Amino acid sequence: MMLSNRTSGRPTVGSRSSSSARRPALFVPVKHVSRVAPLRAQNEDDEPSTFGKNIDSKGAGTSFTSPGWLTQLNMLWGGKSNVPVANAQPDDIKELLGGALFKALYKWMQESGPIYLLPTGPVSSFLVVSDPAAAKHVLRSTDNSQRNIYNKGLVAEVSEFLFGKGFAISGGDAWKARRRAVGPSLHKAYLEAMLDRVFGASSLFAADKLRKAAAEGTPVNMEALFSQLTLDIIGKSVFNYDFNSLTSDSPVIQAVYTALKETEQRATDLLPLWKVPGIGWLIPRQRKALEAVELIRKTTNDLIKQCKEMVDEEEMRAASAAAAAGTEYLNEADPSVLRFLIAAREEVDSTQLRDDLLSMLVAGHETTGEGGRGRGGGGRISASTTAFPNILPHPSCSMQAEVDAVLGSRLSPTMADYGQLRYVMRCVNESMRLYPHPPVLLRRALVEDELPGGFKVPVGQDVMISVYNIHHSPAVWDDPEAFIPERFGPLDGPVPNEQNTDFRYIPFSGGPRKCVGDQFALMEAVVALTVLLRQYDFQMVPNQQIGMTTGATIHTTNGLYMYVKERGAAASGSSGVAGGKQLAAA
């Protein structure tokens, strides 16, 4: 089914900015839907809003149910604001910060419109943005040398203990220099090498792990499986290191989960003791996290040391020559990011190198909230995980048909196949629209600013871009709750991104701080789904309570269980050929 997108001349949340009007977006927005307030600043002459509560001249909410004293202390708008305030109680917020915050953000968007203020404490608040034009403005003005208005704010603060000086959280010139150095490591030749050697091989290994469950008819927690698979993949791709996460509980993996859990808790701590210098080791929760970071850093340092011993002058000369010629350097025996960076001989101290690699490792796995619950559970992998339950009941499901048609007798895709797996790609894209991870992006205003629509942003204001709201807004997408891979246009058209949707689709963010691993991530998800669907049929375990929660990313509360069944001999590749290679495991 192809969706016809509709347009309207009215200025709504989904309306185009003047620049995009000159260069039309590829995926045209839908027309105004009355459930969401139009993007429009409120001023003194306006009728009282039916959508949100204004801060009145005394600074308190106009409704007795609004946050009262909290709002009053939040007089960030100089006494009379043009920004509606979410009708949230302090207790709601405390509770919600530990749970599915993105769902509450959606509810407040329905009540207060696409731009509203969410008080979170006596002197703290978030300006919540659920409008593509405003999101575009903020994201494009982050670490932008021409227009530097925002930085990563709270994210950088709460994860500094883990990432150190890593480029995922640093800013300004330091960030720019490191992004320029590390970004090229994920070049086209690297991705081609990864597709076959890592994405395909690790997915085949994961498929093999399912055989026992298929034979015994026991349900499999697919979220845990995908989480382990991505960790396996990111370890090999970044460090050429085998975490062996599909078969064992590595202490380093546990340490990563523990540290991520701590960043999550720091983001929601009402009493941020972690800000007090020197007391971290005295507080059990923080001590545990600091010990975890020590282990992660030691492991990373050891891997850097080993790699340095392998790289000789000749390799460094080859890497420099490739850089000078503008070609892509790849060590055939070890195409990892670590090897690339060491061979490229970047003038950088080893702490910086370690922290940048950790940025790649953690941002590349992006799993949260499972620290105390053992292995598994990952937000990021929901691109693949959520594709399953969404697609299986889909009457026109042609994902498996496409996989069979493209792969023939092969068990995993080649690079040429990858370009043909267009419906699988659309299913991944659509899953990331419905379940964006992270569901929110945080920024902080460095100077006073004004959002499109005239909303004032004071210096120091924390801004929360709700990717979830933008992706689910009926003012932005037709039938937003439905899983419709075809909504992005013809299959032979471009893969949707923030540019060709004019920031209506931003799972990888946008602007200068956009995800550096987007192509890696899409390829990884498509390959993993393809390999599994090639060999197995999947069926949801009926009546399970999946539940969704969020920290830095969306994940399930109870896992996502499915029955797996091996497909017939022809479908499961009786030739035993995987990506052109003979399979040992299958």
Ligand code: HEM
């Ligand atoms: C489905 C998978 C992924 C999703 C949804 C995702 C999403 C994101 C998002 C939204 C950001 C920007 C955050 C912001 O604007 O504040 C980001 C940044 C980043 N991502 Fe990803 N990512 C994924 C996979 C990966 C992978 C596989 C890698 C590495 C191989 C990676 C490395 C990074 C790094 C290093 C940054 C920081 C970039 C910078 O600040 O300059 N990501 N990611």
